Amino acid sequence: MVDGVHFRLQEGWATPAEVGHRALAGALSDLAAMGAEAGEAYISLGLPGGFGEDQALALVAAADMLALRCGAAIAGGDVVASPVLSVSVTVTGWADREELLIGRDGAREGDLVGVTGELGAAAAALAVLQARVPRTVAVEPCLRRASRPEPRLIEGRALAAAGVSAMIDLSDGLASDAGHIGRASGAELRIALERLPLGAGVREAAAALGRPAAELAADAGEDYELCFTVAPGRADAVEQALRREGRAQVSWIGEVAGGPAGVTLLGGGGDVVRAEGFEHRW
Amino acid sequence: MVDGVHFRLQEGWATPAEVGHRALAGALSDLAAMGAEAGEAYISLGLPGGFGEDQALALVAAADMLALRCGAAIAGGDVVASPVLSVSVTVTGWADREELLIGRDGAREGDLVGVTGELGAAAAALAVLQARVPRTVAVEPCLRRASRPEPRLIEGRALAAAGVSAMIDLSDGLASDAGHIGRASGAELRIALERLPLGAGVREAAAALGRPAAELAADAGEDYELCFTVAPGRADAVEQALRREGRAQVSWIGEVAGGPAGVTLLGGGGDVVRAEGFEHRW
Numbered sequence: 001m002v003d004g005v006h007f008r009l010q011e012g013w014a015t016p017a018e019v020g021h022r023a024l025a026g027a028l029s030d031l032a033a034m035g036a037e038a039g040e041a042y043i044s045l046g047l048p049g050g051f052g053e054d055q056a057l058a059l060v061a062a063a064d065m066l067a068l069r070c071g072a073a074i075a076g077g078d079v080v081a082s083p084v085l086s087v088s089v090t091v092t093g094w095a096d097r098e099e100l101l102i103g104r105d106g107a108r109e110g111d112l113v114g115v116t117g118e119l120g121a122a123a124a125a126l127a128v129l130q131a132r133v134p135r136t137v138a139v140e141p142c143l144r145r146a147s148r149p150e151p152r153l154i155e156g157r158a159l160a161a162a163g164v165s166a167m168i169d170l171s172d173g174l175a176s177d178a179g180h181i182g183r184a185s186g187a188e189l190r191i192a193l194e195r196l197p198l199g200a201g202v203r204e205a206a207a208a209l210g211r212p213a214a215e216l217a218a219d220a221g222e223d224y225e226l227c228f229t230v231a232p233g234r235a236d237a238v239e240q241a242l243r244r245e246g247r248a249q250v251s252w253i254g255e256v257a258g259g260p261a262g263v264t265l266l267g268g269g270g271d272v273v274r275a276e277g278f279e280h281r282w
Numbered sequence: 283m284v285d286g287v288h289f290r291l292q293e294g295w296a297t298p299a300e301v302g303h304r305a306l307a308g309a310l311s312d313l314a315a316m317g318a319e320a321g322e323a324y325i326s327l328g329l330p331g332g333f334g335e336d337q338a339l340a341l342v343a344a345a346d347m348l349a350l351r352c353g354a355a356i357a358g359g360d361v362v363a364s365p366v367l368s369v370s371v372t373v374t375g376w377a378d379r380e381e382l383l384i385g386r387d388g389a390r391e392g393d394l395v396g397v398t399g400e401l402g403a404a405a406a407a408l409a410v411l412q413a414r415v416p417r418t419v420a421v422e423p424c425l426r427r428a429s430r431p432e433p434r435l436i437e438g439r440a441l442a443a444a445g446v447s448a449m450i451d452l453s454d455g456l457a458s459d460a461g462h463i464g465r466a467s468g469a470e471l472r473i474a475l476e477r478l479p480l481g482a483g484v485r486e487a488a489a490a491l492g493r494p495a496a497e498l499a500a501d502a503g504e505d506y507e508l509c510f511t512v513a514p515g516r517a518d519a520v521e522q523a524l525r526r527e528g529r530a531q532v533s534w535i536g537e538v539a540g541g542p543a544g545v546t547l548l549g550g551g552g553d554v555v556r557a558e559g560f561e562h563r564w
Contacts, residue, residue: 002328002364042372046284076372082284088370090324090358 001026003048003085013129016051018147020059022222023087024066026171028151029224033169035102035160036093038072038153043089046082059087070153095160102156106165107185107229111256114164114238116155116226117248118197119174120213121145123220124205138204145199149224155246159228162241167228173221179263181229188259189229192266193218193273197251215273218265229256283308285330285367295411298333300429302341304504305369306348308453310433311506315451317384317442318375320354320435325371328364341369352435377442384438388447389467389511393538396446396520398437398508399530400479401456402495403427405502406487420486427481431506437528441510444523449510454503461545463511470541471511474548475500475555479533497555500547511538 001007001023007014014022024041031038043063047056056079067074072091095101125146127133135143152169159167166185168177174191182189193214206213217223225248230238235252242250254266265273283289283305289296296304306323313320325345329338338361349356354373377383407428409415417425434451441449448463456473464471475496488495499505507530512520517534524532536548547555 002362002368004365005363040374044370044372046368046370078370080284081287082366082368083286084365086284086328086364086368086370088326088328088360088368088372090326090370090372092322092374 001087008129009085014147016055016059017062019085019087020061020063021066021148023089024063024091025149025151025224027089027091028066028070028072028153029149029169029171031091031093032151032153032156033102033167033226034093035100035156035167036095037157038070039092039094040075041067041072041089041091043074043077043087045077045079046084046086047079048083048085051085070151100160102160102164102167102228104166104168104181104184107181107187107189107256108165108231109187109256109258110232111165111229112232112235112252113178113189113191113254113256114228114230114250115170115174115197115253116152116242116246116250118199119170119223119225120202120206120217120220121199122149122222123216124199124202126220127205127209133205133208136204139201141200142202142205146222149222151224152226152246152248155242155248156226158241158245159226159238162230162237163234164228164230164238167226170223170225170227171221173219174227175218175263175265176221178227181227182262186261188257188261189254189263190257190259190266191218191254191263194268195251195253283369290411291367296429298337298341299344301367301369302343302345303348303430305371306345307431307433307506308504309371309373310348310352310354310435311431311451311453313373313375314433314435314438315384315449315508316375317382317438317449318377319439320352321374321376322357323349323354323371323373325356325359325369327359327361328366328368329361330365330367333367352433382442384442384446384449384510386448386450386463386466389463389469389471389538390447390513391469391538391540392514393447393511394514394517394534395460395471395473395536395538396510396512396532397452397456397479397535398434398524398528398532400481401452401505401507402484402488402499402502403481404431404504405498406481406484408502409487409491415487415490418486421483423482424484424487428504431504432529433506434508434528434530437524437530438508440523440527441508441520444512444519445516446510446512446520449508452503452505452507452509455501456509457500457545457547458503460509463509464544468543470539470543471536471545472539472541472548473500473536473545476550477533477535
């Protein structure tokens, strides 16, 4: 993650601690999407001249707290001079057996499409920071959540154990990431926008932007929820697993069909809105 | 490694391939210094707008060739946008048993101090690139060597197996890195500058700078040779191990004494030149 590209420190959009948290969270989220356990993490900091030791320590301390909570160990790293603040995180993860890890290529026609937790907070928070949405009490939950996204490691392992067929984390946004599953699996993920679970404050932010809330949520990255596919016969097992183990619950948002490989987003009236290839930058 | 700090791409000081090679070499060198085998490597690139796909592929291809040669596997990584080219490399390494790994804290009074290969090429090459030394045929070997430093993995394992007591790679320069062994071990490394093995062209570059060649070699980083300490009774085993396995041979450059913890550099007449804490930037 690079200042000015993935976050904006200078303009007060993020604190050093939030940068440290988010850099590690984004890396751990990739492990969550495979159903892996977190192992070691390695953090390399590129620090510009004006960046103080206190700030660097706050950044690393926040990453360390997240690591502790996720069962990861920050095992190494480096600090170098750089004209721009950058945080490079490598994480390794593991599973007892290779076949326990979930890829993106296992979605099959007839599978259900599910998503954990709630969507749209990151997009709403970005719009507030960009001053495109007024900072009201209603949208405050989005800012809180976006500043400290939670990698869904427990949920990822529970979903893997419950037999999901494909999984991905929503780092680029549902419209883009579900498309990765679709293309890798050679299948069409048909997703009903009206079924998307919207985070608190997302409707208000979308209204201020004059956009449908579900489209805002589908387009935006960095929610770090998990999107997965699963055979209908295992849907109960998925729900039970998340109730038992996860902090985030499941929403069923679509199914896998036989159309063109990728993602198809369906509007309220059943009309088709394709939204592949969206690129999100914080 | 960051453009403008650890290398200078714009001014033609390094090609993308050299940047890729050097970034991985620097990381692998840390494994060599512990006597570890190389395992997986992860490379994250921060690419500025004008950096072409061909250049990025050349950078990674050079790292990949080095990895292949060193028994490392590039197992992952990432590419992000960045205002400045940066290459962040994480390597993991291993040994069959933890006690086979060599630290910096094992130097004991009476040990000999050895160094692999030849020193000074990186310093000479930097001076040429800075136009402080004319680019003559004599100094050309320094430039070749400095553009593709070789991590001493084979030598590091051979030295570990031969029973060295402490080891470090010369990334910051002998004066600085030998001091790390000294301080970690609570011992004084006394090093005779006249015994330093100088690379081809280093004398010529030093003469052009008006500096003693050995001081140039002692101050300069990025030679990536190994400096180690070993009990005198194991010196023969060290020499045999490097003759059998290594491409670089050993030079005996000093001994461990009971003075203040750190490094003491001795000039030609036995006079003391302390040179700790030198910081090198390419």
